[in-house]
Amino acid sequence: MHNKYNNEAKVFVAVDCIIFGFDPNAEELKILLIKRNFEPEKGNWSLMGGFMEPGETLKEAANRVLNTLTGLENIFLEQLKTFSIVDRDPAERTISVAYFALINVVDFKDELYRDFSATWFKISEKPKLIFDHNDMVTLAMERLRFKASVEPIGFELLPAKFTMRQLQMLYEEIFEEKYDKRNFSKKVNSFGLLKRLDEKDKSSSKKGSFLYEFDMEKYKKRSNGFQIRHQIMN
Amino acid sequence: MHNKYNNEAKVFVAVDCIIFGFDPNAEELKILLIKRNFEPEKGNWSLMGGFMEPGETLKEAANRVLNTLTGLENIFLEQLKTFSIVDRDPAERTISVAYFALINVVDFKDELYRDFSATWFKISEKPKLIFDHNDMVTLAMERLRFKASVEPIGFELLPAKFTMRQLQMLYEEIFEEKYDKRNFSKKVNSFGLLKRLDEKDKSSSKKGSFLYEFDMEKYKKRSNGFQIRHQIMN
């Protein structure tokens, strides 16, 4: 093989996707896993992944992998970390770049991922995964918590219209903490990014609860978005 | 070439290090750059980097690269992001994993990095860098700010004994903001991680200013360290 860096070794580069979804009915945060259909570790639970191809970037590879599984485009997708323990994949030296993705479970069509034996698991009930995929999920949860504390990513996980209760449940799932509903709604309203509609969802109570929408316009206008709060200073 | 994933392509994997240092005398945050000594882009300013070798992880590669340049061991080192634009390196398809490192400038011996024409630059005065190294530095600055707002990493950048003024200057450099010195010392003391010594530094004033040490023991005991503050909730 001829190249300019000819003393150096090449390796395989894979991407793996940690796909989070929120089920607004069950009010549970979930993760999408597949049964791996090739060796090694065929038949075991795994993150959805694939190899980076010559003409694409890592993010393009992750998007392709995600689209293959879900049929969805324009998914929230962010690089997490590259994993490189030497024998993480027993077959060949392969490093893997983990991406984490947020989707709205409701957008889903079951047929699309039937082929992969894909299943949504409650985070607390996920099975053991192959290779270092467990570490990837742990790190992704941390990142999800961090992101949720700094940016309004909750809206990536909810349907376009949602109730205050669903929003609160989502944050309670993410942070594994309970909040007072008076203080919660006070706080989220203070950001000024919620539009209350004149529409009610009556599925869960006799009174019905107002539906809200995320105000994407306003969010974009605040171009610097939410600012990281300095804990040491200011 | 024979392997189990034989439809897949292999690529070169490099690491590049964004090395931050704080000069406690000039009271400036700096970055360490080298003049690249091989093609392509020979002679231009660059981050210190190298290829990942078959038997090592990315972090081991980054540590090796850092040690080659500085002679230092046990440096604060954290993976930042993997860069993968297809033609980022015009010679060969190469992805690069950026690491950011924090060192104490005072620990340095000039001879060790003379070979690389390494130079400390004030962040605001850094030259244009090769490939996508400018993006790496920009991202590293953001990460530095984030880390500094969540963990007491300032101490990685200071000498073992430092003055309150130096600590404040460091944070002012990182955040590009000025702080009130009464509020600053009140705040950092409230964390309970500073030990004031019975020693004074008289180099900058007639009165002299107390020297402080970071209380590593106490920090480790608070095993969960500093907690990320939830901006959305609580």
Add this chain to the structure above:
DNA sequence: AATTATAATTGTAAATAATACATTTATTTT
């Protein structure tokens, strides 16, 4: 010996943000 110059040290009041906590309201079902 007294004065001056320099940066270090220190405190308090006001404003803002976070928390704790329980009753009333709208609607459907019985």
Add this chain to the structure above:
DNA sequence: AAAATAAATGTATTATTTACAATTATAATT
């Protein structure tokens, strides 16, 4: 008409953040 259900809402207390300036210790100068 009454009962049942979850939704909607407000206030007082506490904690945190901010704004702001006078005093102190020492070395250098007169």
